[in-house]
Amino acid sequence: MESDEKIGWHTNIKKWGYELGFVAIGFTSAESVKGLAQVLEARRDLDLATPFEEKEIELRIDPQVGWQDCQTVVVLAYPLPDTAPPQEAEGILARSAVGEDYHCVLRQSINQLIDTMVSNGWTGTPRWQVDIGPLVERAFAIRAGIGWIGRNQQLIIPGYGSFVALALLLLDQEIPVDCPSLDQCGACQRCVEACPAHILGKEPFAAKHCVSYLTQSKEILTDEEYRRLGLRIFGCDTCQEVCPHNQQRMENELAASAPFPLRRGVDLLETLNLTKGEFQRRFQVTAAGWRGKAVLQRNAFLALQNIRDPRLRLWLADHKEDQSVPPIIVPYLRSF
Template sequence: MANTQLKKDLIAYSKLIGIDKIGFATADPFVTLKSRLKDQQKLAYQSGFEKGTLTERTEPDHLLPEAKTIISIALAYPSKMKNPPKSVKGDRRGIFCRASWGEDYHHILKRKLKLLEEYLQQAEPTARSKSMVDTGELADRAVAERAGIGWSGKNCAIITPEFGSYVYLGEMITTIDLPEDQPMFDQCGTCNKCVDACPTGALIQGGQLDSNKCIAFLTQTKEILPDKYRKKLGNRLYGCDTCQVVCPENKGKDTHHHPEMEPDPEVVKPRLLPILTMSNRDFKETFGQISGSWRGKKPIQRNAIIALAHYKEIESLPTLFNLLHEDPRPVIRGTAAWAVAEISQEEEVLKHLMTAKERERSPEVREEINKSLQKLKVQSGLV
């Protein structure tokens, strides 16, 4: 018999330790999700960051034998920054998405789940449990939806009535049988604002995402970004909030329950130029505490170069020229070659590109240089 009192005790304890929402779901296989994931694979919509096999991602008892219940938790994060610094000419700034503000949420949720696990273990010494946050095999959204935390929106986020989609999710599989909550189903209705607003058309239809087009994914890649996406990035250094910002369910939602989630404006809206010359140690000291640093320095620096091109920041040219000639990484040299031609059409840019071309050995960088030279020649009427 499912343990009703234990569930009540867990809910009460979750509030004591600062969990904003908690829900309980069966550990039955996610049959619909499995079918959907197969379609995602066929269509090549997956990002490559997904963990585990299809079976592990949809059948909880493969992760924890004799699994009975999945406990889903949600922690609400801020959507507004106090006193954000302004990005002005000569002092341009980039932006990290809201989900990367404050301390890395993986650490925060893991601490909460550990406390919850320990509480359950004390109450039921025979309990076996397995917790995960975001990088685990289970699909957080599918679990949260089944557990009644919120519904899965067309923006591919869980939308809660209380906090909108500004929530972090985590879950704990357990062998203890606990009463399940009612799933929360779609409440987006005919609203299509997120799909219409997506800068790259990554939201294919309600609730389906082509990860390879999603700016949040693109900002985390480590290669030279395809031409068609560069101008879509704007000043984003990590992640994208567009589909959340336009969502009517997020209007007026701004939660400040957790001091460790509060953003440091200088970290999450940083000056762009200093990023380009950061050492690995500087990068770690500046950004190491936030989740947006997990892919390392190179993607952030590449995105900072693209952001400077977005602003057409003339003052950045000396630094970009130096990167074009001296940086050991082809991705940085190639992106700099593109950026300088976006920023200025002066003869100085042409000279630097010609010099760089003579010395460059990387085929992908040479291609970027050639495209920029061609662009400058067309603009100057030389071809």
């Protein structure tokens, strides 16, 4: 491919991506991410990595280990939809867990982007990943210059914020790359101070203690861990909500909460009593569905306990009597 043609693809892939709704797009090479293997090894050796991560470190840092023809990594950020904030005493869902599952939304948009590339003469065979895939997406995102990694560990896009989902498009052609962008956290410590698990500002990141992980883990949570959940039913947005770079979006959500069809709040007792049919209708279509119904019910139970909701005593009386307490909740009955 001639150099003019390569520049043309760089420009056009960005143009088509923005037309499809992506808010930031950047290009980087398929080189391995230097220095990241040591971080991943330290997380693994200290037992801080989550079981959701690929075990093979080389596959996570080097695109050519998974696909030897890979030459370029395009990083794309898609906005998470605006949502209405939860009301008092409601369970809280993270923004990434509300609305149509972002994995499906991004998959469709990337396939549309690839179709457009092919219809304009792209002859390669692009591959892609959205979240589920070995490559560490944020490492490529900073190298592709779409943002910086905040103290909250999030990829923050200058002028937009961090409430985005990321995707990687892998190409078997060499396309010009973008420059990394500058860190804009400065002296700010808001996320470090707000984190309920007190894990920010320390290296390596203790992913297994992160409340987002705890809401998704099926292991039995300690008393200290489950208290940290507060009212959270799936995920944790606290370190992003306090970030100055997300305040504009937060204000927009607060000011216009009524028109948003998507709500982050859920009724705790309804979630605890979730039937299979309700789970399929309300949660399975979202990114909160992948861990199943029981983990959401457990989190609703713990949230009711955390706010000492009197409805929990009645629920327990009924369900203990007919022995219908879901097995995932049984270990927590010791507190009653």
